[in-house]
Amino acid sequence: MKNPLVGIVMGSSSDLSIMEEAAGILRRFKVPYEMTVTSAHRSPERTREYAHSAQRRGLQVIIAGAGGAAHLAGFIAAETMIPIIGVPIDSTPLKGVDALLATVQMPAGVPVATMAVGRAGARNAGILAVQILSLSRPELREKLLEYREEMARQVEETGKKLNKKQPS
Amino acid sequence: MKNPLVGIVMGSSSDLSIMEEAAGILRRFKVPYEMTVTSAHRSPERTREYAHSAQRRGLQVIIAGAGGAAHLAGFIAAETMIPIIGVPIDSTPLKGVDALLATVQMPAGVPVATMAVGRAGARNAGILAVQILSLSRPELREKLLEYREEMARQVEETGKKLNKKQPS
Amino acid sequence: MKNPLVGIVMGSSSDLSIMEEAAGILRRFKVPYEMTVTSAHRSPERTREYAHSAQRRGLQVIIAGAGGAAHLAGFIAAETMIPIIGVPIDSTPLKGVDALLATVQMPAGVPVATMAVGRAGARNAGILAVQILSLSRPELREKLLEYREEMARQVEETGKKLNKKQPS
């Protein structure tokens, strides 16, 4: 995509099926994005360059997903001033508690906007990115409202169907 | 303050000393804000009105701090499309683990940008709000860089002092 | 069913197989109920209307099941004065610990009667609803005693069978 506004990074290609949720949202909202793999620990130089060049390349938000001692989001947050959204991924025997705490418990001065562990968190990372972009892009605000309304409509339909199926 | 851009809400006045950290950051960055108390459970009507009127009143970001089954941030996030930042507060015997999970584990569709438990989280909520606002306010971006640099400078000074105090 | 006394709501249709346990109990005790889907976050308006109309429509108890940052029970509890029973559901990598804490750790003033995580909790929600209704419906009290006695009898039979199978 040309001129991506959002960068999606993940610590390992095994995180891709989770992080695709974020990409799916951005495609739906027609927000240009880029997606790549880079690791805070195994390729710190690449990660730093990614973070340093982000603003210059026009990125407005970065979404970073990682598991275990998930430092990716915090590492990037320390190297750029654009908002960083962190997605903890359940990829160790500890079921994502490690990734959650390593992502959210950032020290004063360097925030990471942390999402839920796993798939729901990745999708919400996409939505939060759109919300942030929508502050200066009214057309996104409109679409967000539609998205929210459709979500409510779907819940309502499911609810009504369930209602009817019940024994009387 | 006139024309606040950021709303800070908390579930109880006992959360004030924590949430003041967010306010302090906003004052430092000269970002107009408002601050009030409202509860998802004890005053849901007031909370809903707060959320519904937020966008109309010009708020760009809302910071919500709460403890226990901390639903305040998620409640507001369900009622408005502007970005919501959640600060879990350690106010029960469970030490904030309850507030953290109740804030961060949002279902797909309704994100809350969750910060660390307690004081550091509140301060970071202020900084994240400034980062979000800075996307369309270049002067804030400048100040954020200065803030970050000063932070690094302070660490360096502390480090050097410590270095000198050591026995040789 | 006509004139339901108990409302069963859940945050997502994927919770249905769990929440059916509650419905099964109510059918067994011939307590009329209704069952639907509504979400605190994805359809807050629908949820609020559900809660507000509950008492007027004759509901005496509401059972609410949800996973993750499970706010459904607490949300409804904040909008009505009838007793709310919460069932935490294991639907995230955190295995229901998130749903349990988000349901049970309610602030002073707004109780949610919280059950065990998952299937056992859903069945117990049905039983607690019957117990509450039985306070003014002596015929339910009778049936509850029979249910309890049958349960004890079943345990006894299982125990005796096991006893006999043992090598001597």
Added chain:
Amino acid sequence: MKNPLVGIVMGSSSDLSIMEEAAGILRRFKVPYEMTVTSAHRSPERTREYAHSAQRRGLQVIIAGAGGAAHLAGFIAAETMIPIIGVPIDSTPLKGVDALLATVQMPAGVPVATMAVGRAGARNAGILAVQILSLSRPELREKLLEYREEMARQVEETGKKLNKKQPS
């Protein structure tokens, strides 16, 4: 009090300052109650007699508070069919997590309506008891609404005071 409708029991006299919160609510709502100490483990006979005689003596709800391997509420729930409300108390180094799990994770068939750990949970136990009683006592329903409204009013006042104190 004559003809108590609610029984408050606790596993140890050291739980009294917590459980007083439940009693305070009942006094406020003019619901007659009794309060005593009995332990599932140290005085099981006394506890069983308490549970067995409860219904006969006219109790409609029992509130049971205990810490550690908190079996008191579950023990009583196994011996009577009236609704049992459990209050986990933080009285061991494990900060009430033990009491919470031992109270809430009841097997299918024997529910305990579990409240938050500690003081907030005890107060909510009182309110839930009133909510249950109110189903057949309209005057309590009225008072519950007033209580809820006063709570909302207090939040609003606190919020407005905070609003005014802010620097402009």
Added chain:
Amino acid sequence: MKNPLVGIVMGSSSDLSIMEEAAGILRRFKVPYEMTVTSAHRSPERTREYAHSAQRRGLQVIIAGAGGAAHLAGFIAAETMIPIIGVPIDSTPLKGVDALLATVQMPAGVPVATMAVGRAGARNAGILAVQILSLSRPELREKLLEYREEMARQVEETGKKLNKKQPS
């Protein structure tokens, strides 16, 4: 078996495959035992009778396995003075943490000798029972030593085999 010295009880027949580990040990050591199902919550009367008659019937130790809010071992411990061994069973979404805490965190005055969660714990319950019985039965002490030595021998053999398989 005639004149059982050890009683094995479990809260549900679904715990049988786990508790068989304890029985297997007792058969190996030729310690007569009995095994049955009884529940602290679903058949409290049966459980109490079991506990009360234990000593009279000659039982020297009781092994009790249960999951969730696992009160079975503590319930029996409160009703008899013979040593009670508790086996927490992983049978809820919380993976046995609930059963472990509900079994081990007994209040001062009423001990339960708690084993590891699950299969290893059940086997160890059998061994601990034999150890306790061996204090007045020297022939068991002999067999325990042989068992321990065989265990060490097996580890050694496994270790040596592994050693040889390694590439050189």
Added chain:
Amino acid sequence: MKNPLVGIVMGSSSDLSIMEEAAGILRRFKVPYEMTVTSAHRSPERTREYAHSAQRRGLQVIIAGAGGAAHLAGFIAAETMIPIIGVPIDSTPLKGVDALLATVQMPAGVPVATMAVGRAGARNAGILAVQILSLSRPELREKLLEYREEMARQVEETGKKLNKKQPS
């Protein structure tokens, strides 16, 4: 004391105030005991000698208290066949969860009878030791019954006093 039947060991002298609870029980029941400090990690040789000589010196039960990665009870259990009772002690920032898991989660083959974390656990270790000894010492059985009855009596008295203090 001459001819101790119970050995109390602890990993550090800072555990003494906790472990005194076990000693107090043994004195009350007039069971001769010995008490010393030895560490699985800092004095393994001493600990092994203690374990190896235990049976020869006439010890029937060993109570071992330790904090952190609490290996003391398991270490001794691996070196002797007499029953070992483990008391997890809350002496690190992790509040005894570490000591509990390191004590209770023993592998199949080597049981440790684990008590609650801290003071209550230490007292119960003393009582369990008396229960084990009582199997071949009828006079202890008698005293245990008295102890249990006095405990129940105390609960009853406390309960009655509380009853009377209530407003009528």
Added chain:
Amino acid sequence: MKNPLVGIVMGSSSDLSIMEEAAGILRRFKVPYEMTVTSAHRSPERTREYAHSAQRRGLQVIIAGAGGAAHLAGFIAAETMIPIIGVPIDSTPLKGVDALLATVQMPAGVPVATMAVGRAGARNAGILAVQILSLSRPELREKLLEYREEMARQVEETGKKLNKKQPS
């Protein structure tokens, strides 16, 4: 292998597939090693002999993997002064939290260099052993740099491939 520099031990042969990760690293770096099974609890004598003879036999580092109340690494650390690396293994219902805490929470005086739970931890144990050996073996330092660079290269390639696959 002749003259092994690193010893890999594990508590059970079921840990082998995990611990093979450590061996694979050592083979890759051509560091001679030995691998065997020994248990702190089931074969303490063998474990002690292993630890005591380690230094004499030329071992420079020992890697110890175990699950549950994982005492193996700490047991060996108490018996020798060479560096011990501990690998917690997820082999109980508690998912390795028990093994992690039992390995890492060592008391002051006896360190265990603890790795992540499971496979990643075992591989890292191998790498840390090489890092330690490399301090006096410059050729290993060279190879470590190559390993690190290859790792970074692989991340980069994966990242670039992912980049290209994206829809434009």
Added chain:
Amino acid sequence: MKNPLVGIVMGSSSDLSIMEEAAGILRRFKVPYEMTVTSAHRSPERTREYAHSAQRRGLQVIIAGAGGAAHLAGFIAAETMIPIIGVPIDSTPLKGVDALLATVQMPAGVPVATMAVGRAGARNAGILAVQILSLSRPELREKLLEYREEMARQVEETGKKLNKKQPS
């Protein structure tokens, strides 16, 4: 000190009283060290320079202590090939669980030798550093044995004193 062999770094000067434990050990063993403050998040550039220059400046081991989402040790481990020892510090409401998981759960390829949370962990970091250095410095090996023996002697003395104080 001239030519330090060990570097001690910490994320904040508030960690100094904990990290002094490591320094105290190094002084005792006459191992030259340096100590400074640097943060993975607030001064990443300084931290990277520290890591990059470490080997060139002759450091053989780095000890890194941090709290919260403790990335300091992992950050440095990603930038140098010398062994890194991590000390999790209890400095948030989550009591060091966050720091422990963020330090220990490193991905395959980049190990951090993790110590216990807090003071004991910091002291052990010093000892592990000496153990690593001792592999090529026989005089340190000698001192380590003395240290270990003195530790055992102290435990023995404490144990004997306690023995004597007991009532007979």
